Amino acid sequence: MDDIIRKTRYLPVLRLHVSAGRVGLVLGLFLLAEFVALGLAGYVIALPSPNSMDLLARLDGPSADHPLGTDHLGRDVLARVAAAVHISLGAALAAMAAILAIALPWGIIAGLSGGRVDAVMMRLADIIMAFPMLVLALAIIGFMGASLQASILGVAAAWWPSNARMVRALVLAAKERDFVHAARLCGASRGRIVLRHILPQILPPLAVIISLETASVLLALSALSFLGIGAQAPTPEWGAMLNEARPFFAQAPHMLLVPGLAVSLAVLAFNLIGEGLRDILDQREPYQW
Amino acid sequence: MRRFLFMRLATALPTLLGMSFIAFAIVSLAPGDPVMQELRAMGVVPKPEDILAIRAQYGLDKPFFSRYFDWLIRALQFDFGQSIASGRSVIDEILIHLPATLALALSSLIGAIGFSLALGLAAVSAGRATGAALRGLTILLVSVPSFWLALLLIYVFVFQLGWGRLVGDGSIGDLILPTLTLSLGAGASLGRVVYERVRAEMCEDHIRLAIAKGLAPPVILFRHIVPRVIGPLATTWANTFGALLGGAVIVESIFGWPGLGQLILQAISQRDFPVIQAYLVFMGLGFFITSLLADFIVILSDPQLRREVSNG
Amino acid sequence: MVATLNIQGLNVSTRSGQHLLKNLNFTISPGERVGIVGASGSGKSLTAGALCGLLRPPLHISGGTVTLGEQSLKNMTPRQWRTIRGRRIFQIFQSPGSALNPARRIGPQLTEAAWVAGVNPTATIPAALTSVLLDPSVCTQFPYQLSGGMKQRVLIAMALILRPDILIADEPTTGLDVLTETEVLKALGTMIAETGASLLFISHDLRAVRSVAQRVLVMQQGEIVQDSPADELGHAKHPVARLLAEAADKLGALC
Numbered sequence: 001m002d003d004i005i006r007k008t009r010y011l012p013v014l015r016l017h018v019s020a021g022r023v024g025l026v027l028g029l030f031l032l033a034e035f036v037a038l039g040l041a042g043y044v045i046a047l048p049s050p051n052s053m054d055l056l057a058r059l060d061g062p063s064a065d066h067p068l069g070t071d072h073l074g075r076d077v078l079a080r081v082a083a084a085v086h087i088s089l090g091a092a093l094a095a096m097a098a099i100l101a102i103a104l105p106w107g108i109i110a111g112l113s114g115g116r117v118d119a120v121m122m123r124l125a126d127i128i129m130a131f132p133m134l135v136l137a138l139a140i141i142g143f144m145g146a147s148l149q150a151s152i153l154g155v156a157a158a159w160w161p162s163n164a165r166m167v168r169a170l171v172l173a174a175k176e177r178d179f180v181h182a183a184r185l186c187g188a189s190r191g192r193i194v195l196r197h198i199l200p201q202i203l204p205p206l207a208v209i210i211s212l213e214t215a216s217v218l219l220a221l222s223a224l225s226f227l228g229i230g231a232q233a234p235t236p237e238w239g240a241m242l243n244e245a246r247p248f249f250a251q252a253p254h255m256l257l258v259p260g261l262a263v264s265l266a267v268l269a270f271n272l273i274g275e276g277l278r279d280i281l282d283q284r285e286p287y288q289w
Numbered sequence: 290m291r292r293f294l295f296m297r298l299a300t301a302l303p304t305l306l307g308m309s310f311i312a313f314a315i316v317s318l319a320p321g322d323p324v325m326q327e328l329r330a331m332g333v334v335p336k337p338e339d340i341l342a343i344r345a346q347y348g349l350d351k352p353f354f355s356r357y358f359d360w361l362i363r364a365l366q367f368d369f370g371q372s373i374a375s376g377r378s379v380i381d382e383i384l385i386h387l388p389a390t391l392a393l394a395l396s397s398l399i400g401a402i403g404f405s406l407a408l409g410l411a412a413v414s415a416g417r418a419t420g421a422a423l424r425g426l427t428i429l430l431v432s433v434p435s436f437w438l439a440l441l442l443i444y445v446f447v448f449q450l451g452w453g454r455l456v457g458d459g460s461i462g463d464l465i466l467p468t469l470t471l472s473l474g475a476g477a478s479l480g481r482v483v484y485e486r487v488r489a490e491m492c493e494d495h496i497r498l499a500i501a502k503g504l505a506p507p508v509i510l511f512r513h514i515v516p517r518v519i520g521p522l523a524t525t526w527a528n529t530f531g532a533l534l535g536g537a538v539i540v541e542s543i544f545g546w547p548g549l550g551q552l553i554l555q556a557i558s559q560r561d562f563p564v565i566q567a568y569l570v571f572m573g574l575g576f577f578i579t580s581l582l583a584d585f586i587v588i589l590s591d592p593q594l595r596r597e598v599s600n601g
Numbered sequence: 602m603v604a605t606l607n608i609q610g611l612n613v614s615t616r617s618g619q620h621l622l623k624n625l626n627f628t629i630s631p632g633e634r635v636g637i638v639g640a641s642g643s644g645k646s647l648t649a650g651a652l653c654g655l656l657r658p659p660l661h662i663s664g665g666t667v668t669l670g671e672q673s674l675k676n677m678t679p680r681q682w683r684t685i686r687g688r689r690i691f692q693i694f695q696s697p698g699s700a701l702n703p704a705r706r707i708g709p710q711l712t713e714a715a716w717v718a719g720v721n722p723t724a725t726i727p728a729a730l731t732s733v734l735l736d737p738s739v740c741t742q743f744p745y746q747l748s749g750g751m752k753q754r755v756l757i758a759m760a761l762i763l764r765p766d767i768l769i770a771d772e773p774t775t776g777l778d779v780l781t782e783t784e785v786l787k788a789l790g791t792m793i794a795e796t797g798a799s800l801l802f803i804s805h806d807l808r809a810v811r812s813v814a815q816r817v818l819v820m821q822q823g824e825i826v827q828d829s830p831a832d833e834l835g836h837a838k839h840p841v842a843r844l845l846a847e848a849a850d851k852l853g854a855l856c
Contacts, residue, residue: 020421024428127307130580134535135572142557142565143318219434223539226436229557242437246543249440250448260437268432275428494699498756501653501694502763503687503717506679512713516704592704592743 021279028211028272031265039085048076050083050236059252069254071244077254080236081262087237089266091152091230092218096210098156099163099217106160107167108194112175122168125161133158134220141229148237151230155220159213166209167202174201204281211274215267222263238263293598301581308577309364312569313357316562369567374559379567382552387571390548393541394533396464397471401529404476409483413491414506424484430477435536439470439543467540475529475536482525486518493517520587527583531576604670604689604766605630606652606799612664613644613651613823621660622647622823629767634793634800636814636831638807638845644823645803646695649771652801653692654682669766687717691765695772697752701744707755708740714762729761732795733788750781757788761795768792769801774809786813807834807849819845 041047054074062069068077110121128136137154144150174180180197188197222239224230231237233244238259245255351359363369369379412423446452446466490496491514499509541550549568556564588594606629613622622644629635637645650656652667654677667674669689677685694700701710708726715722727737733754744752753773760768770789774782786809793800804810810817811831819827819834819842827834827842834846 020424024425123303124307127304127311130304130308130577131311131569131573132531132535132576134532134538135569135576138535138538138553138557139312139315139565139569140318142553142560143315143562145320145560146557215432219432222434223436226434227539227542227554229554239434239436242440246440249444253444256440256444260434260440263437264429264433267434268429271428271432275424494694494696495702497655498694498700499702499713501655501686501692502714502759503683503685503691504713505683508713512705512709513702517702590704592706593745596743 019279021276023276024272025276025280028269028274028276031269032273035085035089035266035269038082039089041082042079047079047082050075050080051234052076059248059255061252061254068258069252071241071255072248072252077241077258080241081238081258084236084238084241084259084262087148087231087235088218088222088239088263091148091221091237092214095152095155095159095217095221096214098152099160099213100210102156102160103163103167106164107169108171108198110164111168111171112190112194112198118168122165125164128158128161129165131158133162134223137220137224138229141224146229146232148225148231148235151221151224155217155224159217159220163209163213167206170202170205171198174198177201204277208274208278208281211270211277215270215274218263218267218270238266297581297584301577305577308573309361309570310357312566312573313360315569316566319560319562364570369570370563372556372561372564374555374561374564379563382564383549383567383571386547386549386552389546390534390537390541390550391575393464393467393471393537393546393548394530396468397475397533397537398526398530400468400472401475401479401533402526404472405479405483408476408480409487410510412480412484413487427477427480427484430473431481433474435470435474436539436543438473439467439540442466442470443543463544463546467537467544467546470540470544471533471536475533478532479525479529483518483522486521487514490514490517516590520590523583523586523590524580527576527579530579534572534576606767606801607668608652608665609667610665611648611651611662611667613647613656613660614663616659618663620663620823622651625665625825627818627825627828629799629801631766632793632797632799633816634802634814636802636804636810636817637820638804638810638817639820641805642822643820645805645820646771647823648820649692649769649801649803652767652769653686653690654679655692687714687763687765689766690769691760691763691767692769692771693753693756693760693773695775697749697756697773698744700756701752703744706741706743707747711740711755711759711762714759718763720762725762726758729758730755732761732791733758734784748781750777750784753777753781753785754788757785757792760798761792764796765798767799767801769803771803772805773802774806775804782809789813807845808852811849 052075054070054076056074057066057070058074059072060066060070066076066078068081071077071080106121106125110118113121131139136158137151140154140157141150144153175198177197180193183193183197221230222237222242225237225239226243228240228243231240233240241259242256242263245252245259249256367380369383371377372379372382375382408423408427412420412427415423443466487510496509496513499513504512537546537548538550538553540546541548542554545551549571552564553568555561556568588598608625608627611622611625612620614620625648627635637648639645647656647660650660651662652674654674656662662675665675669685672685674685674690701707711726711729712722715725718725726740730737730739735751735754735758739747739751739755747755756773773789774785777785789800789802790813792798800813802810802813807817811834814831817827817829817831817834818825819837819839821841827837827839829837829842834842835850837843837846
């Protein structure tokens, strides 16, 4: 009966089933596509170099030459924002890849092993999680020296334990299903169980987690660059651009609005995708009171 | 109950030790030689004898674990050495700035909890359209970076409306804008959790019975839903507090709020390792204590756990 | 005043228009005890849900009428439902383990029923518990400390306090052993006798239904295929009803 009971509303105009979550998902994917397009724009349209300074045109508002204005060194804001797509998104994806590279195996091994192995692995993760995440990242950067690479490593080191815990929770739920028990009784090898029974179960909720965590990582990295301890000048990065804008934003509000909007929309994209996926996966509707 | 408390603290000990070890060992991430760096920071051209002398003074010629134990013993007595930059005692510097950060984090937590309850409960009881709009607003607030929000708030309130000050001195009035910045983001994030938990609870069978009894929504909410969600919410509140401790660094830097944030940023740029270490230890300790409190609330709010605990 | 429940042409559909309950027609007179039997998925619980306004959205009543006395129960607002639920119609569900709030003691949950009924809790609760053969000290306990049968009897005590016109019992004995089932059915009988309420007893177990109900409705795939007195089911027109009766008799002879 449950497959008939859907939370979607049928829109005859579009001939589609819509729900808030699905709309959000499409919107998020669209935003992400826009960012990819923006990042590739430099190869298609002739944009000025993000680092070329035109000191005569400092702090100019949007104009024909500079659609989003110039910054305090006369650099074209649009070019910088577009170049920053590679840096900001690239850094976030790199950090996320590093996090998953540790958290996935950690969570799967801990979840499947159980017993002492699980206890030790989780205790190690808990010790790292005992520090507030941004604080730990700050400390790591503090010791390594400020740079974009240091911020990526710092965020990865601080974020992986919570992700490992989430993966482990998914694995624990997945391995209790009857068909996994059946596979084990049939003598399936560990690897086969993981690949053919556990992974397919955890992939959908994992996709939700990955989207939402990427959003969180992106926010953290741009915050660190904003504080001046991530991407260093003159690297174009949205948080760093906002930091540079601080003394000038009364005179040149476009310097304040554009990079901030860029970060917000990028983070929003990942959040919408994550929430949209979660909405599709979760089908329970509450009773009306 | 007392025995349970004792056991809980006993199991916390390895975690605390592990944390202290991390705080100590992270220093080894530092590229280059700390001794050389300190000498350079002092503006001295190092002679080989000087280097050896300083090594001995800092006990850097001893093996790793004995250095760790020395550090740990001193740390337990709240002696974190001297700040490389200012020469003052690190613990003094921390204690000067700690209250301001705690004030900011706590008031932001209260603001966030209030905002999240309003947002989450409104989203749960709202109609389809309003509910979707509220959830959209929540996702938006969660996506906006706190530093941008802070700058926008300054633009509106300080520059356009002239209500606040840019450079504060730590008086209560200066706390409003920083708290507002942090509360909005954290509150939206918490609001999501409130919405999800209440909604999940509303799908439960015992709520169906409560509805069948003919109880009014406020009664169901406060007598049936709240007791069930308070445990998980408490855990989320503790996590939010940790996030606020981190977020405070950003907000303090923007609003000039004289807390630990300013201290740590200076320390990072000046490679002031003792300060960074002590900061890590204190933040870790604070977060650890709130997590412990949250765990107690979880146990107290579940009757079965409570019975197990008071018997065991 | 206990009133008649009248259902005419009831349809329950999904959002896309698919009918899960088709054209139900039956009446429950004051004090009558009616049973609904059928295989899993035949629509028994949906019927119960529709009568209480507890259909999980987006399921809704798409046609027909439901009246309790002169009042129409179809598509009422939540506020209107709150005047009916508990006071005129009450439902107890299967799996009592999840029906009671795990975080609260039994006492407060029964007190709420007393508030709805407008009676004094301290007077009525112990009496209700004693009627279902439970010790009043059960009030200080949490649901996890009670057995399945005890929890089900707490729910019946709740019904005793509420004194509704109609009590719907959705699979109250499913999953309970025979001894506990007897206790629960006895408690149910006490409640009906004391309050004069009508009873709608839903189960897939025809033996349990026949021990309580005077009349039985047989449901299959969302439709009522038979409506007759309990002891005449063996001679029923519809083959499914006859089969059910025969199977139940066979089981009864074996046990």
